[in-house]
Every structure is written in structure tokens, then in C-alpha cells.
Amino acid sequence: MLIDYRSDTVTRPTPAMKEAMHAAAVGDDVFGEDPSVNSLEEKAARMFGMEAGLFCPSGTMTNQIAIKVHTVPGDEVICDCTAHIYQYEGGGIAANSGASVKLLNGYRGLITAEMVAEGINSFDDVHKARTSLVALENTSNRGGGSCYDMEDIEAIRSLCDTNGLALHLDGARLFNALVAREQDPTDYGRLFHSISICLSKGLGSPVGSVLLGSEAFIKKARRVRKLMGGGMRQAGSLAAAGSYALDYHIQRLAQDHYHANKLAEILGYQSFVGGILPVETNILIFEVVQPYTPQSFVATLKEHGILAFAISPTQVRLVTHLDISEAMIEKTIEVFEHL
Numbered sequence: 001m002l003i004d005y006r007s008d009t010v011t012r013p014t015p016a017m018k019e020a021m022h023a024a025a026v027g028d029d030v031f032g033e034d035p036s037v038n039s040l041e042e043k044a045a046r047m048f049g050m051e052a053g054l055f056c057p058s059g060t061m062t063n064q065i066a067i068k069v070h071t072v073p074g075d076e077v078i079c080d081c082t083a084h085i086y087q088y089e090g091g092g093i094a095a096n097s098g099a100s101v102k103l104l105n106g107y108r109g110l111i112t113a114e115m116v117a118e119g120i121n122s123f124d125d126v127h128k129a130r131t132s133l134v135a136l137e138n139t140s141n142r143g144g145g146s147c148y149d150m151e152d153i154e155a156i157r158s159l160c161d162t163n164g165l166a167l168h169l170d171g172a173r174l175f176n177a178l179v180a181r182e183q184d185p186t187d188y189g190r191l192f193h194s195i196s197i198c199l200s201k202g203l204g205s206p207v208g209s210v211l212l213g214s215e216a217f218i219k220k221a222r223r224v225r226k227l228m229g230g231g232m233r234q235a236g237s238l239a240a241a242g243s244y245a246l247d248y249h250i251q252r253l254a255q256d257h258y259h260a261n262k263l264a265e266i267l268g269y270q271s272f273v274g275g276i277l278p279v280e281t282n283i284l285i286f287e288v289v290q291p292y293t294p295q296s297f298v299a300t301l302k303e304h305g306i307l308a309f310a311i312s313p314t315q316v317r318l319v320t321h322l323d324i325s326e327a328m329i330e331k332t333i334e335v336f337e338h339l
Ligand SMILES: *Cc1c(COP(=O)(O)O)cnc(C)c1O
Pocket: 057, 058, 059, 060, 061, 063, 084, 085, 137, 140, 141, 170, 172, 173, 198, 201, 209
């Protein structure tokens, strides 16, 4: 029994999800004729109270398409310094959109309206890049699955309105935040000009993300998706997995959060653990101290059939997900207690 905490992307489709995939009606989605893709896009848009959706192969693509639609070359994007769009998308902001980035030092990956206000360049100053987009990440991956307060997002949106800026959400793990904070998805639909949600993270779908926005925004996004090579043909089986995940895998995320908390509690008693970032959702980031280094700790876990990532010179990350069972948590706790 391999216990894989490296990421919530490692989940495999459940038998019921496979059945939904097998039964999916398909057509050519580049022609707009795949009924399962159309139905997924409508379902996701309706859930967030937004006008339209666009099914894409990855969250990197949905984010990068959004950035390209919201900016022109030479513009500047404001985000936290740990943001996935900046750190883990291959330099795509520069390569795909010719835009530069203003990085903010947020708290656990979360930024505030005050920080954003300082990062906006004056449009009247010809020396400066034109600020056109603010991008938030909820939950924040490098922040240890931290979640935004609605009031903070509202303040940032209001600042964006005053300054004529677009507001994008990298919601790769937005469902974890929705469940943890018991928030209403339509509040997000109201506050953001575009939202990227991932179906292949905690929701347990094999592939795919959906970009949400207005009809006009998604029309432009559809063109950019084609440009980037993301127009898929009979993608309905993948979309059906996504629809299934939206129907059946959202509420169960609470179980993943419970598991992450349980692991954090046990780790808190261990002498080889330093600081632990507060656990709000399914990500657990902690410092490893003597006699271990993050590398040696991960290697030791591996000998016990447990996989984790050393994510910095001092930290290890564990992510709980659909394929982590109660029995695996018990086994992991046993290993932690005997190291
Ligand atoms: C995983 C992830 C993405 C998208 O990644 P893909 O692997 O391209 O689907 C985007 N943002 C965050 C915060 C992520 O964790």
C-alpha cells in the first residue's frame, strides 16, 4: 500500500467516475458540438453565477488564457510572490502575454487591498508599465492551503473597479476554500472577472480545468485556447469526469481537511518537527529539524511506503485527497510516532 501525499493531482478516477466517462456522449468540441463538454461548461458557469465556461486541458492553460485576454503586451500583472501563475507556469506571463509582473509579499500567499494599492502604477507616469490585472490564488498552494476572507476579496475588487483593473482568480483549489469556509460560489462569480477552477486536483478528475467569465470574455478565451493548441476534439469523456466530480466530489473535501488536521496534530508532538503552517484545508506544510533534513525525512518516509515532497530547504509538504483513506492516515500516524 503506497500512501501518496505528494499532491492531490495523483488521484485516479473512481469506478463510478469511469462509468460516467464511458457513457459520455461526444462530438467535436472545436466545432462546439461536444454535448458533454457543453454541459460541463454550463454546469460550472451556473454554479458560480457566471455567464460562460471554457473547458481546457490544464489549470496552467486556463490561467494563461485569462492573463492573455485581460492584458496587452507591456502591461503589468499584480500577484503574490508565491503565486502559481508566476512561479510554476514556465514564465508563461512573459512568454504568452508579453506582460511583466509586480510581486507582492503577502501573508501565506494572500494579499490585501492595501498591498495591491501600493503595487498599482500610476497610469499618468509614462515610465511605468500599465497595471491592468490583479490575480489572486485561493486556496494558496505555497501558503499551505490558506483561504481568503470574503471581505478582503471585496476590498480588492472595489480597488480594481476604482482603477479600471481586471480581477482574476486562480481557483485550482477553490472548492477546498468553499467547503472549509462554507462560502457561496456565486459570491466568487460576482467578485471576479474570471475564475479558473481545476477538476484534476482535489475533485479527483483525471484531466481538465474550466475557465469562467462573461460571454464576451469566454468568446475571446476560446480564440486564445485554439491559438495555444488547447482546442480538443471528442473531449466529452474527460468533461463527463469533471461533471461527475462537480456533482459528487465537492462535499467530501471536508474529509481531506479532517485528515490533514489529524496529521498536523500528531506532527505537532514530534521532536523532529519545527513550525507547522496552520492547516485550513488539505495542504500541510511543516519544518523538519534534527535529526532530519527535509530530504532525509522524505527518504525515510519512502522506506515506509509514504510519499511526500521536500518543498524548500527546510519544509516538507503533505497533501490529502480522494485516494487517501482513513486506514492510510492511521498507518501514517503510526509511522510518525515511531520515527
Ligand atoms: C495545480 C495548480 C494549477 C494548475 O496546474 P496544472 O497542473 O496546469 O493543471 C494552478 N494553480 C495552482 C495554485 C495549482 O496548485
